[in-house]
Amino acid sequence: MTEVTMTVNGESVTKDIPDNTLMTGFLRDVLKLTGTHVGCDTSQCGACVIHLDGSPVKACSIFALECDGADITTIEGMADPDGTLHPVQRAFRDYHGLQCGFCTPGMVMTASAMLDHTPKPTEDEVREHLEGNLCRCTGYHNIVRAIMAASGQEVAGSAAE
Amino acid sequence: MYEFEFTRPTTLADALAVLKDDDEAQALAGGQTLIPALKQRLAMPSKLVSLTAIEELRDIRATGGVLSLGGGETHRAIAHDAAEAFPGFAALAGQIGDAAVRTRGTIGGSLANNDPSACYPAAVLACGGTIVTDRREIAADDYFQGMFTTALEEGEIITRVNIPIPEVSAYVKFAQPASRFALVGVFVARFPDGARVGVTGASEEGVFRWTEAEAALSESFTPEALDGLSLPAEGLISDIHGSAGYRAHIAAVIARRAVAAAH
Structure with a gap:
């Protein structure tokens, strides 16, 4: 067991954990933040993407002890405390960017990290950036539309009423 | 995953000392290959020595x-x-x-x-x-x-x-559709004293230089210089994603594309 301290969604947490604890286990089992999903557990599907010091990482492929001292944001930290959704979350709702919703936390985290450094991406850039996030429901079109809308750009077709 | 100890030294000297003291200890860099390998129990280190906190390894x-x-x-x-x-x-x-x-x-x-x-x-x-x-x-x-x-x-x-740093260069990757790893990848570079060509993804022996293409491109660094040149399929990888012959063909095609794209 080793002690780890990090900031998760703005709050400092310190825990004693087994050395081989992955971030997915730390977030879900220790902190009970179950919004970070475990899809493939092999670094392929992207359902577990979180932000590590502002950059996207797959929580299934990083040990909690590697995050000692880091600033972590999970899907639970995206909306404002009063429940106001993050612009990317709102766009996913408005443009039907999800069906079953399993991949959505990872999609939102990947998309928001992209928009932080590429505020006005092209559609091709969005699709390329989603390379590490799999969705088996939507066929991606509405996810791409949602991200384009979240970036404040024109989107063909109207948002859902 | 097997149990192991984890350490995250802040200096290279400390990391080397841990690795020297323990034959079963293993260095952990970004972990994007090693962590999946640990899950599959393909590796069983006694101790992981994370290199991510070592500032002296960060510099561009x-x-x-x-x-x-x-x-x-x-x-x-x-x-x-x-x-x-x-x-x-x-x-x-x-x-x-x-x-x-x-x-x-x-x-x-x-x-x-x-x-x-x-x-x-x-x-x-x-x-x-x-x-x-x-x-x-x-x-x-x-x-x-x-x-x-x-x-x-x-x-x-x-x-x-x-x-x-070459005068001009480009890398073209023909991605395996599922893994996005290079089914074949070709890097071409033009230096003042000639051209060099590196091919990954294709060979049973790992990365190699395509010396025939280097000779042709050293004469003329144009896609046409590679016309009629083919990579022998012998020794190339054959698997579910592509035969050796297919990889040889792809390598020649993307080498031309890389030369055309080089800047």
């Missing part, structure tokens, strides 16, 4: 016509910070894995693993790079020794990679 600079990268630099940082000095190399780094993998994966980790489908080896070999470790410097031509095999000794850590 271009001086005297050489791009010099700390072994702990991530694909993401290289794609961004090396773009001005060496656009061909930065563009290659920006195509590795996906955005999340690029945040963690490092050039030292990738070169130490020497996956036969990894992207960096094509560029480092094509440019005649030098792999600097805690104990010596190794020329790229001597470093890559076959699939997952390198000149590295037990407990040796890549501290820096020095890559001569």
Whole structure:
């Protein structure tokens, strides 16, 4: 067991954990933040993407002890405390960017990290950036539309009423 | 996953000391290959020595016509910070894995693993790079020794990679559709004294230089210079994703594309 301290969604947490604890286990089992999903557990599907010091990482492929001292944001930290959704979350709702919703936390985290450094991406850039996030429901079109809308750009077709 | 101890030293000296003291200890760079391997129980280290807190392994600079990268630099940082000095190399780094993998994966980790489908080896070999470790410097031509095999000794850590910057260069990757690893990847580089071509993903022996293409491109650095030149299929990988003949064909096609794209 080793002690780890990090900031998760703005709050400092310190825990004693087994050395081989992955971030997915730390977030879900220790902190009970179950919004970070475990899809493939092999670094392929992207359902577990979180932000590590502002950059996207797959929580299934990083040990909690590697995050000692880091600033972590999970899907639970995206909306404002009063429940106001993050612009990317709102766009996913408005443009039907999800069906079953399993991949959505990872999609939102990947998309928001992209928009932080590429505020006005092209559609091709969005699709390329989603390379590490799999969705088996939507066929991606509405996810791409949602991200384009979240970036404040024109989107063909109207948002859902 | 097996149980192991985890340590995250802040100096190279401390990391080397742990690795020297314990034969079963293993260095952990970005972990984007090793962590999945641990889950599959393909590796069973007693101790993981994380290199991610070692500041001296983080550095990107271009001086005297050489791009010099700390072994702990991530694909993401290289794609961004090396773009001005060496656009061909930065563009290659920006195509590795996906955005999340690029945040963690490092050039030292990738070169130490020497996956036969990894992207960096094509560029480092094509440019005649030098792999600097805690104990010596190794020329790229001597470093890559076959699939997952390198000149590295037990407990040796890549501290820096020095890559001569060519006049023009480009990398074209023909991605395997599921994994997005290179089914074949070709890096072409034109230097004042000739052209060099590195091919990854294709050979049973790992990355290699396509010397016939180098000779042709040294005469004339144009796609047409490669007309009529084909890569022998013998010794190339045949698997569910493509036969040896297919890989040979793809290599010749994307080599032309790389020459056309080089800038």
